[in-house]
Amino acid sequence: MARPRTPIGTFGIITTRRRNSGRYVARTRYRDWDGKGRHVQITGTTRPTAERLLKKKLSERDLFHPGFSGISADSSFPALVSYWLKDMDLEDRLSPTTRLLYERNMRTLVLPFFKEFTLREIGVARCDYFLKQLAKKSYNRARQARVVLRLALGLAVRHEILPRNPMDHVSRLRRPARTPDIFSWEELKAIRAGISAWEHRPIKAGPKPDGQLGQIVEVMLGTSARIGEVLAICLGDLDLDAPIPSVRISGTIVSRKGEPTHRQDHPKTARSVRRVALPGFALRAIGARLEKIRFTHPDTLLFSTRVETPHTTNNIRRQLRDVMDRAGVPDVTPHRFRRTAATAINEIGGLQLASELLGHSDPSITREHYIRRNETVNPITADFLEQAFGRAS
Template sequence: MSRQRLTIGTFGEIGFLSSPSGRTVARARYRDWDGKSRLVQATGEGRRAAERALKAKLAERSLFQPTSSILTPDSPFPDLVAYWLEDLELEGRVSKRTMQLYERNMRTLVLPAFESLTLREIGVARCDHFLKQLSRQSYNRARQARVVLRLALGLAVRHEVLPRNPMDHVSQLRKPESAPNALTPAEVNVIRIAIAFWESGRPVPGPKPDGQLSTIVEVMLGTSARIGEVLAIRRRDIDVTSAVPSIRISGTIVSHRGEPTMRQDHPKTARSSRTVAIPAFAAEAVRRRLARLDDPSPDALLFRSREGTPLTTNNVRRQLRHVLSMAGIDGVTPHMFRRTVATAINEQASVELAAELLGHTDPRITIQHYIRRNEMVNPRTAELLEQVFGGTP
């Protein structure tokens, strides 16, 4: 037998013996997952058959330490999905809302393409082709599918079921070029007028307006907060009596499937917790709302339903869409006010200040997703060109 140094998963020179039955025995030393070299053998009718049997046997040996995992490379992909979701729940590091989002994306986007495959059949080429096909339909759907597929296969690698994560080598998704859509001051005023008309008590279809929608819009414009963060503002978070009125952004509204809508005691990210000085128009709107709030407790929500429960973000979006559609205004979402604020602060001051107001840790996020590009070149260029070329010949 060969005395060569073996690495994990390799075997030495194959030797052959004759068995008492007349069959040929092929054997070789194989260096296992624990670094120890072991003798492995297989039999066949003749040398070639025995060698083929031995190599097949060696190929099936695991390079990994045996674990208690119920998964193997031949496990169906749905078994990994179930195992991954259970592992996420045990870790407890993601919110319930994120868990539901992961489960939905895996069920609707990934499983239809991978449910009939075993884990060993899922390679780089298959994952790459899947994402490219999905991206042709929707970049966002492809991005969401990539996240859950990478996480699930990453678990298989960590538990030593797969040697590598094929998602580490797929092509980068190309996001379609798009510019953040923000409102102009004139468009903001048109929206204000439309909401004021609806809240004025004129005969309109649907429930009678309670005056909250206009205040919600003013607070979004005055804080740059997300809709869920605005709906989570409590009486204790508000200071409109100081020389500089402010609102503390310290939570958000969440609606988990099958559970009542509730206030979560932290916003989307840790950096999102912040105290924002608010402009006079927002402070005045908040004062009017506080005057109508009949619950004096510090934890009373500024915005709530007639039953005293938290407003859902979906209902506010639906109401805003309904009110503006009656005025012939389409395409306005609560998040657009956040982009509008970022654009205004960037144009009047700097992108760094806009990022701080929005609670972003990286101004590049603000630039890429929130600030509308100003296509007007600085008029100073005209003055400079006039100085150089404007002289009379």
């Protein structure tokens, strides 16, 4: 039967001997951070002094390999941030886009406030104060800061640098009341007219507009897809000859620092892949675009630059904003088309159908962030109340 091992961090019998120099050496065997036993010794002027110094050295010995963490509760918060970023890379669980987003939020939102503190000094009250002050300026920034701060401090807890995560006890962020902004029918007419006027304006020099901006808008409105998802549609995603013409939303356009803009082979989440039936106006826009495409390979992008490279989402947003500024139509963003389409489907077909169109796994996300609540109560209530209380006196 195997002999049970002593726990990590324990030591055996201390032996002490006197050297020729007159100093005493206290020595013992210690089960170290990696489970291996090692001899640890220290010298002192007397036998009791040497034994006391050895016990003190053992009590302070880190049960983690110095190269594994290298930080303690007295380390600075920037040291934990560097350790956390390395741990994320080692784990390799996040997408590159999310990894860059987390690092950006940590460096721009959190680090400036906590950079002068040690980990021991970061408690519930300090975290709570930080988030409340940030929420006064922007709820979304406070929410993003809360995520990365919780993750970094959670790593410190898992690796036994801190005994608890102060983020577990901060007060809940209160989301400000907000009504999702959608376009009215009059605004949509003004947007379409403004884009048409811009695309058909006289051009004295340079290339003429090829109609893509208006076509992209029609497909966004006709599919409720994100701008990156629309720009990532390939010819192989189209099924226009079926009894019900449709498009498969199966990718998105990403632009990361240090990388060329490219098509990612899945949308925001893998569960967002969906096949959407095309309304007539979106089908006509796609048909007009297909007439100008030279290559018919299934991987060819439906919308692309003049040199057949992917559009960046920022360039389309900027172009749309510039065109709408000229037309005098304010606050036109790609995401408003998404919310506008979802609200229309919700009013006609219900919340579940709107959630499916958006590619959401949870209808509550659709209700909270994308649907403008219809304030009009069904007028049949007036008839029912009249029947109940409207008797002649």
